Amino acid sequence: RKEVEQDPGPFNVPEGATVAFNCTYSNSASQSFFWYRQDCRKEPKLLMSVYSSGNEDGRFTAQLNRASQYISLLIRDSKLSDSATYLCVVNGAGSNDYKLSFGAGTTVTVRA
Amino acid sequence: NAGVTQTPKFQVLKTGQSMTLQCAQDMNHEYMSWYRQDPGMGLRLIHYSVGAGITDQGEVPNGYNVSRSTTEDFPLRLLSAAPSQTSVYFCASSSGAIDTFGSGTRLTVV
Numbered sequence: 001r002k003e004v005e006q007d008p009g010p011f012n013v014p015e016g017a018t019v020a021f022n023c024t025y026s027n028s029a030s031q032s033f034f035w036y037r038q039d040c041r042k043e044p045k046l047l048m049s050v051y052s053s054g055n056e057d058g059r060f061t062a063q064l065n066r067a068s069q070y071i072s073l074l075i076r077d078s079k080l081s082d083s084a085t086y087l088c089v090v091n092g093a094g095s096n097d098y099k100l101s102f103g104a105g106t107t108v109t110v111r112a
Numbered sequence: 113n114a115g116v117t118q119t120p121k122f123q124v125l126k127t128g129q130s131m132t133l134q135c136a137q138d139m140n141h142e143y144m145s146w147y148r149q150d151p152g153m154g155l156r157l158i159h160y161s162v163g164a165g166i167t168d169q170g171e172v173p174n175g176y177n178v179s180r181s182t183t184e185d186f187p188l189r190l191l192s193a194a195p196s197q198t199s200v201y202f203c204a205s206s207s208g209a210i211d212t213f214g215s216g217t218r219l220t221v222v
Contacts, residue, residue, distance in 0.1 A: 004154060032209045043202055043213035044155070087154070091209040098143045098162075098206050099170070102154035 003027060006088050006103035013078050013110055020074040021106045023088030033064055035073050036087040038105065044087055047073075078110045114138050118203050118214030125193040125221045133188040133217050135203030143206040144186040148172065148199040149216075155202065161186055193221045 006023040013019045025033075033050035048055065050062040050071050061074040071090075075082055088103035119134045137144065145160035147170075157170030161180040175197060177189040186205075190197060198221045204211035 002154075008152070034210070043215050044211075045213070046210055049210075098209050099145075099157060099160065100155075100209065100211060102147075102156075104152055104154045 002103075003101040004088050004090050004103040006106045008104060008106060010107040010109050013108070015078055015080060015110055015112055017078050017110075018074065018076050019078055019108055020072060021086070021108075022070050022072045023103050023106075024068075024070045025088075025090045025101070026069070027090065027101075028066075028069060030090045032091040033062075033071050034089040034091075034100075035060075035062055035071075036089055036102075038085045038087055040085075044102075047086070075108070078108075080110050080112060083108060083110045116203055116205050116212050116214040118201075118217055120217060121215065122218050123220070125190070125219065127193060127195060127221060129190075129193050131190050131193070133190075133201055133203070133219075135186045135188065135214060136184050137186075137203075137205040137212075138184065139205060139207065139212065140183060141205035141207050141212075142183065144180070145170070145204050145206070145211070146176070146178065146186070146188045147202045147204065148197075149202060150199050158188065158201075190219075195221045197221050 035047040036044040037047045038044040048057045054063045059076045063072045085105040116137045142163045146158040147155040159178040161167045201217045203214040
């Protein structure tokens, strides 16, 4: 079983729509959670960290459900520039464990 | 501030050749790592280092070697290239658990 699993999509949505997707993780002791964004043929870049209480960054909202071991990302008022692959990332179980486990990514395409 | 610099950006190797992918960071991060990314799969950790002189294996270390003689540099060596090593390689350095990635090396082994 993969450590981090994501629906690959693609999610094809019109501008202005809301799109949401989840990822699940297998290690119940994982400490930190992130969403990264990766544009085509580019390196991943941190989009946002995910906190236990949920958090927003502009049009992006991330949620963590430890009991069910999933993380979600919601994008409101989608823009063309939101088209990308979104990677769910989970770190290791130890406080000094910087090793990250990556999902394969969810592709979002926003159309005009 | 350059961040993480990877070279080369593209490389074609013949089976059996060896080469070194270079990675340098100027953020004074202790933790550096190498990943490979293949279609339909998440980034997979090849090797990592928690500081100069200390390296360890990740999820897919076979066929690769690393060293960390300085905080800044973390080269990845392919010992004898195989077609299965065709991939996109990313170097990253970390402050806490957040990686800053280099722009990647697209490697093709023929």
